[in-house]
Amino acid sequence: MKNRIGKIALNGLIFDNPTFMLVLGTCPTLAMTSKALDAFGMGVSVIFVLTLSNIIISALRKIIPNTVRIPAYIVIIATLVTILKLFLNKMIPDLYSSMGTFLPLIVVNCIILGRAEAFASKNKVVDSMLDGIFTGAGFMFALVIMGIIREFLGAGSIFGLQIMSFKISFFSMPMGAFIVYGLCIALFVYIIDCVQRSRRIKKARLLHADVLEGKE
Amino acid sequence: MFSMIISVVISAGLANNFVFSQTYGICPFLGVSKQTSSAVGMGVAVTVVMVIATMITYPIYMLLVKLDIRFLEILVFIFVIAALVQMLEKIIKKFSPTLYNAMGIYLPLITTNCAVLAVCEITSNALVSGTWERAVIAGVEMNFGFSVIYALAGGLGFMLAMVIMSGMREKINHLNLPKALQGFPITMVTAAFIAMAFYVFVPLGG
Numbered sequence: 001m002k003n004r005i006g007k008i009a010l011n012g013l014i015f016d017n018p019t020f021m022l023v024l025g026t027c028p029t030l031a032m033t034s035k036a037l038d039a040f041g042m043g044v045s046v047i048f049v050l051t052l053s054n055i056i057i058s059a060l061r062k063i064i065p066n067t068v069r070i071p072a073y074i075v076i077i078a079t080l081v082t083i084l085k086l087f088l089n090k091m092i093p094d095l096y097s098s099m100g101t102f103l104p105l106i107v108v109n110c111i112i113l114g115r116a117e118a119f120a121s122k123n124k125v126v127d128s129m130l131d132g133i134f135t136g137a138g139f140m141f142a143l144v145i146m147g148i149i150r151e152f153l154g155a156g157s158i159f160g161l162q163i164m165s166f167k168i169s170f171f172s173m174p175m176g177a178f179i180v181y182g183l184c185i186a187l188f189v190y191i192i193d194c195v196q197r198s199r200r201i202k203k204a205r206l207l208h209a210d211v212l213e214g215k216e
Numbered sequence: 217m218f219s220m221i222i223s224v225v226i227s228a229g230l231a232n233n234f235v236f237s238q239t240y241g242i243c244p245f246l247g248v249s250k251q252t253s254s255a256v257g258m259g260v261a262v263t264v265v266m267v268i269a270t271m272i273t274y275p276i277y278m279l280l281v282k283l284d285i286r287f288l289e290i291l292v293f294i295f296v297i298a299a300l301v302q303m304l305e306k307i308i309k310k311f312s313p314t315l316y317n318a319m320g321i322y323l324p325l326i327t328t329n330c331a332v333l334a335v336c337e338i339t340s341n342a343l344v345s346g347t348w349e350r351a352v353i354a355g356v357e358m359n360f361g362f363s364v365i366y367a368l369a370g371g372l373g374f375m376l377a378m379v380i381m382s383g384m385r386e387k388i389n390h391l392n393l394p395k396a397l398q399g400f401p402i403t404m405v406t407a408a409f410i411a412m413a414f415y416v417f418v419p420l421g422g
Contacts, residue, residue, distance in 0.1 A: 175411035182404025190396035
């Protein structure tokens with residue numbers, strides 16, 4: 001049980017990280033990371049929608065006919081986004097206005113439909129919920145990292161806290177988003193590659209030592 | 217009148233290009249821009265769907281405003297787009313198999329293209345909280361005609377972005393790059409430089 005949760009968590013956060021490894025849901029990633037706080041808000045919104053949609057779709061997986069499953073998923077997701085939109089409009093109007101068009105665009109975020117299709121439609125409710133939480137957390141983690149980098153370089157602040165007196169406004173603009181995103185993916189892939197290679201070498205060494213001991 | 221049309225076209229297609237300055241529709245932009253021929257096919261398909269979707273959703277949104285049930289807009293828009301894409305696929309398959317072979321495979325992907333939903337949201341100004349007013353784009357108050365022009369110009373701008381990117385990618389594929397930079401990362405960095413080039417249009421269309 002614990003092993004399975006660990007596997008889902010590790011997949012969602014690192015090995016199948018939706019933003020850096022699978023490169024899904026790129027539009028909000030590029031548009032919402034000019035401020036770290038906006039990135040955090042977007043991440044939490046996606047976690048909310050993804051977790052609930054995973055739970056509902058997984059609970060209904062035996063009822064929804066296979067031929068009309070995509071429209072059914074879209075209706076469920078659109079309903080959740082409408083709820084989120086009404087909530088943000090009333091309770092957090094600042095986030096609502098800074099998210100702008102990207103709030104309704106959560107409906108067509110490939111991560112949510114992708115997880116519904118690849119995971120929630122085949123697995124139990126609890127697993128789907130965990131998958132939703134951790135995949136959403138992986139998305140939020142990536143967004144917040146990019147938000148911190150871009151806000152630091154583009155506005156000289158982190159989470160709205162001014163710490164630098166000069167700014168390079170290039171990084172607040174869409175082209176800065178493209179370049180930071182590209183380099184972040186490259187760095188993430190490089191680090192994971194290094195970790196996996198060192199793990200493989202360690203394993204090979206252990207195996208080698210075992211073989212030598214066996215011979216002696 | 218003519219100058220208003222020109223300013224809407226420049227604003228939608230170049231100054232506020234969907235891909236490079238508003239970052240809508242990045243998934244197909246990255247996924248289908250490996251070859252110029254497929255980029256053109258996807259661009260045409262997106263433009264057609266965008267124009268027809270705007271033609272349908274704009275009057276529906278007016279109806280929602282009249283009935284005072286504006287909060288239903290997300291459900292209505294996504295349903296119209298999904299149904300429209302399915303219908304277009306069937307119609308094209310029936311009447312023109314050659315056209316279907318050229319752009320049919322891109323049609324199902326368009327449902328999850330955020331640019332189409334974004335056009336519907338922008339032209340109908342669905343996100344304004346409080347009392348609803350018509351959207352104002354590049355100093356022009358939107359009505360049905362201008363919304364369709366906006367959608368057409370935006371779609372063509374999307375196609376332009378796809379075609380430029382596909383041309384660049386055909387060259388990039390031959391470069392000898394470090395393993396971590398191959399694929400998406402180098403495409404993103406290239407897109408950043410094209411976006412910088414597109415920044416010259418911003419003073420034109422505000």
